[in-house]
Amino acid sequence: xxxxxxxxxxxxxxxxxxxxxxxxxxxxxxxxxxxxxxxxxxxxxxxxxxxxxxxxxxxxxxxxxxxxxxxxxxxxxxxxxxxxxxxxxxxxxxxxxxxxxxxxxxxxxxxxxxxxxxxxxxxxxxxxxxxxxxxxxxxxxxxxxxxxxxxxxxxxxxxxxxxxxxxxxxxxxxxxxxxxxxxxxxxxxxxxxxxxxxxxxxxxxxxxxxxxxxxxxxxxxxxxxxxxxxxxxxx
Amino acid sequence: xxxxxxxxxxxxxxxxxxxxxxxxxxxxxxxxxxxxxxxxxxxxxxxxxxxxxxxxxxxxxxxxxxxxxxxxxxxxxxxxxxxxxxxxxxxxxxxxxxxxxxxxxxxxxxxxxxxxxxxxxxxxxxxxxxxxxxxxxxxxxxxxxxxxxxxxxxxxxxxxxxxxxxxxxxxxxxxxxxx
Amino acid sequence: xxxxxxxxxxxxxxxxxxxxxxxxxxxxxxxxxxxxxxxxxxxxxxxxxxxxxxxxxxxxxxxxxxxxxxxxxxxxxxxxxxxxxxxxxxxxxxxxxxxxxxxxxxxxxxxxxxxxxxxxxxxxxxxxxxxxxxxxxxxxxxxxxxxxxxxxxxxxxxxxxxxxxxxxxxxxxxxxxxxxxxxxxxxxxxxxxxxxxxxxxxxxxxxxxxxxxxxxxxxxxxxxxxxxxxxxxxxxxxxxxxxxxxxxxxxxxxxxxxxxxxxxxxxxxxxxxxxxxxxxxxxxxxxxxxxxxxxxxxxxxxxxxxxxxxxxxxxxx
Numbered sequence: 001x002x003x004x005x006x007x008x009x010x011x012x013x014x015x016x017x018x019x020x021x022x023x024x025x026x027x028x029x030x031x032x033x034x035x036x037x038x039x040x041x042x043x044x045x046x047x048x049x050x051x052x053x054x055x056x057x058x059x060x061x062x063x064x065x066x067x068x069x070x071x072x073x074x075x076x077x078x079x080x081x082x083x084x085x086x087x088x089x090x091x092x093x094x095x096x097x098x099x100x101x102x103x104x105x106x107x108x109x110x111x112x113x114x115x116x117x118x119x120x121x122x123x124x125x126x127x128x129x130x131x132x133x134x135x136x137x138x139x140x141x142x143x144x145x146x147x148x149x150x151x152x153x154x155x156x157x158x159x160x161x162x163x164x165x166x167x168x169x170x171x172x173x174x175x176x177x178x179x180x181x182x183x184x185x186x187x188x189x190x191x192x193x194x195x196x197x198x199x200x201x202x203x204x205x206x207x208x209x210x211x212x213x214x215x216x217x218x219x220x221x222x223x224x225x226x227x228x229x230x231x232x233x234x235x
Numbered sequence: 236x237x238x239x240x241x242x243x244x245x246x247x248x249x250x251x252x253x254x255x256x257x258x259x260x261x262x263x264x265x266x267x268x269x270x271x272x273x274x275x276x277x278x279x280x281x282x283x284x285x286x287x288x289x290x291x292x293x294x295x296x297x298x299x300x301x302x303x304x305x306x307x308x309x310x311x312x313x314x315x316x317x318x319x320x321x322x323x324x325x326x327x328x329x330x331x332x333x334x335x336x337x338x339x340x341x342x343x344x345x346x347x348x349x350x351x352x353x354x355x356x357x358x359x360x361x362x363x364x365x366x367x368x369x370x371x372x373x374x375x376x377x378x379x380x381x382x383x384x385x386x387x388x389x390x391x392x393x394x395x396x397x398x399x400x401x402x403x404x405x406x407x408x409x410x411x412x413x414x
Numbered sequence: 415x416x417x418x419x420x421x422x423x424x425x426x427x428x429x430x431x432x433x434x435x436x437x438x439x440x441x442x443x444x445x446x447x448x449x450x451x452x453x454x455x456x457x458x459x460x461x462x463x464x465x466x467x468x469x470x471x472x473x474x475x476x477x478x479x480x481x482x483x484x485x486x487x488x489x490x491x492x493x494x495x496x497x498x499x500x501x502x503x504x505x506x507x508x509x510x511x512x513x514x515x516x517x518x519x520x521x522x523x524x525x526x527x528x529x530x531x532x533x534x535x536x537x538x539x540x541x542x543x544x545x546x547x548x549x550x551x552x553x554x555x556x557x558x559x560x561x562x563x564x565x566x567x568x569x570x571x572x573x574x575x576x577x578x579x580x581x582x583x584x585x586x587x588x589x590x591x592x593x594x595x596x597x598x599x600x601x602x603x604x605x606x607x608x609x610x611x612x613x614x615x616x617x618x619x620x621x622x623x624x625x626x627x628x629x630x631x632x633x634x635x636x637x638x639x640x641x642x643x644x645x646x647x648x649x650x651x652x653x654x655x656x657x658x659x660x661x662x663x664x665x666x667x668x669x670x671x672x673x674x675x676x677x678x679x680x681x682x683x684x685x686x687x688x689x690x691x692x693x694x695x696x697x698x699x700x701x702x703x704x705x706x707x708x709x710x711x712x713x714x715x716x717x718x719x720x721x722x723x724x725x726x727x728x729x730x731x
Contacts, residue, residue, distance in 0.1 A: 067252045072255070076259070076263070091277070171549070
């Protein structure tokens with residue numbers, strides 16, 4: 001069964017949303033979602049790195065020997081991150097200081113390496129580009145949605161625009177506990193929205209059946225999901 | 236790739252991975268060096284402007300600043316600048332608050348009277364110690380000179396506000412000595 | 415009534431229902447409420463009523479929305495409401511209290527499945543949310559009317575070095591700055607004793623807590639280990655929050671460990687910590703440990719074969 005280009009693109013936004021379904025890269029989501037401006041910047045930076053690394057890794061996938069693939073991926077990813085870092089520091093210094101350490105930490109963001117390993121190293125350039133773009137947009141949408149709520153309640157503003165007057169802020173929403181709380185709510189909302197009539201949405205396993213060294217014991221479930229998908233396509 | 240693997244030769248197994256990684260790293264390094272060359276001067280310029288702006292905030296009359304030398308061991312300050320048009324000085328001092336260092340930036344006019352003060356309280360407990368960085372508290376320091384600072388610390392934010400107080404005292408002391 | 419009825423066990427039921435127990439707790443909280451009205455005026459009653467209404471309405475709406483059984487008649491939401499209100503200073507803006515009460519009932523209780531399923535004391539969740547959100551309002555205490563200095567002041571804890579036997583009477587009667595429900599130790603103690611007499615709570619947790627707090631404050635070199643017990647929220651926490659059925663251990667030894675642990679953490683926070691008061695955090699921390707304490711102190715059935723450690727792990731492999 002082969003996914004259409006459109007499916008590959010939208011996968012990252014809904015069904016396999018990297019943050020809320022695959023639960024990758026949650027750290028930066030919790031930390032950066034305090035202001036909408038920071039969230040947008042972070043989303044854009046991550047999308048750029050993701051698309052860049054996916055395309056380059058997909059191009060190099062036939063050249064890179066299996067043995068050193070992880071170091072190669074990391075080098076490519078780190079390059080893109082460093083590029084983004086230098087460019088934002090030079091041209092968008094405000095954004096650079098608000099993102100702080102989390103910009104550099106995109107290197108170890110699981111979404112990027114995860115997509116390189118699971119998708120880009122196995123698929124063509126165009127597909128990888130769409131996958132990177134979809135995943136990046138999925139990440140950006142989630143982090144911005146959480147940031148809108150957090151900024152509204154914790155600072156009374158949205159994108160710096162005052163909506164709730166000064167003095168009526170609920171500080172905890174902007175602090176770490178509020179981040180976790182909204183993260184959980186966002187997850188519940190997406191899973192609820194993806195459910196079909198009377199049937200709960202079954203989150204896919206993001207590893208796509210790369211069971212190799214993993215012993216979580218979910219092989220059977222992956223088989224079931226794959227079968228289900230096939231029958232759906234036949235219909 | 237599987238066919239190639241079957242050969243299992245020394246080249247395939249040992250040398251090729253190293254070579255590929257080496258080439259990728261070399262290409263990438265060249266690219267980064269190129270971008271770095273473009274962005275570095277811009278970044279340096281940006282940080283210079285940012286620092287200048289911070290000093291300007293506490294000493295608005297100044298046009299530009301020159302760093303002046305000071306004896307780091309003798310005074311409890313972290314930087315010292317003199318306004319080029321001679322209207323005053325800007326000093327910074329870092330002192331231990333509750334959560335970490337509280338950096339105060341103090342602007343003095345030519346006579347040594349405080350005309351502007353900023354405190355970075357990002358390391359202090361939000362809502363408690365951070366009161367020491369509020370304009371309301373810092374305005375108490377405006378206009379004092381010499382060493383006669385009888386400013387009270389904030390009850391409930393004693394650590395943070397004493398860090399500010401120590402910072403101001405050190406700055407005034409350094410100014411007296413450097414004059 | 416002559417028919418033979420066949421039913422499943424349990425056949426012997428005690429007359430104790432959640433409602434009766436909660437009613438007892440409410441009665442036990444009344445002295446403290448009355449004292450707070452005397453000390454701080456009718457605004458403290460207003461705060462309490464608003465908090466109770468918010469909690470009950472919150473529970474009702476949540477259950478209606480989720481098509482669950484409505485459980486507001488068990489009065490537990492009322493208790494939570496009173497306790498949340500007891501944790502705020504009298505000048506607290508009402509909307510902040512409402513936020514705290516909603517947080518307490520929804521985040522502290524309903525999200526986990528309602529009474530019996532929550533792992534933290536709901537009222538303390540409310541307090542923590544308010545503490546982190548409105549730090550300034552939560553720590554601006556007003557001094558009871560009638561005292562010399564009618565301006566805002568810190569709690570005796572914030573100036574713990576100033577604790578003194580000479581103002582012991584004021585300290586115990588609650589004539590000092592603080593949140594509305596926690597200052598008067600006498601009223602809280604009266605309520606606590608009522609609960610003990612009614613066999614609603616066992617005295618183990620409060621006694622261990624207060625004892626451990628004195629001991630550890632003394633060991634850590636905190637000022638006035640004995641007097642500091644009467645300051646801050648110790649009595650309210652010891653009798654009404656730490657003893658919450660759902661979030662305290664079921665065994666007697668478990669209760670001892672639980673009480674001592676809270677005393678230890680409270681002392682650590684008070685002597686070394688960033689916040690002046692540590693009762694809330696200590697109880698919440700201990701609440702999280704309750705399942706483990708229960709597990710450790712569970713009585714082994716007579717004649718049961720003791721399973722060796724590690725056996726279970728092997729079987730899984």
